[in-house]
Structures are given as C-alpha cells and as structure tokens.
Amino acid sequence: MQKSISTTLVIILFSIVSNAQNNPYNNYQKDWKQVEQFELDNLPKSALEAVESIYKKAKKDHNGPQIVKTLLYKSKFALILQEDAELKVVDDL
Numbered sequence: 001m002q003k004s005i006s007t008t009l010v011i012i013l014f015s016i017v018s019n020a021q022n023n024p025y026n027n028y029q030k031d032w033k034q035v036e037q038f039e040l041d042n043l044p045k046s047a048l049e050a051v052e053s054i055y056k057k058a059k060k061d062h063n064g065p066q067i068v069k070t071l072l073y074k075s076k077f078a079l080i081l082q083e084d085a086e087l088k089v090v091d092d093l
Contacts, residue, residue: 027057027061028054028057028058028063028066031050031053031054031057032054034050035047035050035051035054035073038050044077044080044081045077045081047073047077048074048077048078048081051070051073051074051077052070052074054066054070055067055070055071055074058070
C-alpha cells in the first residue's frame with residue numbers, strides 16, 4: 001500500500017513539473033533578457049520594439065501579468081523617446 005502511494009505521488013509530481021515547464025507564463029524570460037540588454041546598450045528604440053513584441057505575445061496568450069509589465073515598460077521607453085509621451089501613455093492605458 002505504501003509503495004503504491006509513493007508511486008502515485010511521484011507520478012503526480014512529475015506531471016506537475018512537466019506541466020509547469022510548458023506554462024506560457026514562463027516563456028517570456030528570454031524576451032525580457034533581450035529588452036534588458038537593449039536598455040543596457042542604451043538602445044531605447046530597440047527595447048521599445050522588443051516590448052511591443054512581448055505585448056502582442058502576452059495579449060495572444062491572455063497573460064495579464066505580462067501585459068501589465070509591458071505597459072509599464074512601454075511607458076518608460078516612450079517617455080525617453082517622445083516629447084508628448086505623457087499623453088500617449090495615458091491614452092494607451
């Protein structure tokens with residue numbers, strides 16, 4: 001009995017771990033690393049384009065936390081690149 005319970009728990013654990021790796025919430029790390037690199041290289045326009053790409057992907061995946069993060073980053077880079085960005089940022093929200 002104890003052995004079957006242990007086996008069942010191991011199977012459940014493996015299925016949870018494998019499912020977590022396929023979770024669309026985890027598919028953004030590489031994209032954000034690229035944004036970070038553009039920012040470090042002082043390339044706000046490229047960073048903004050990368051954020052736009054992440055936004056489209058997050059919108060398609062219905063990934064709320066990533067959408068919010070992209071909106072914050074879009075605002076940040078828009079304020080750097082455009083004079084009247086404050087109005088555009090408010091309109092985007």
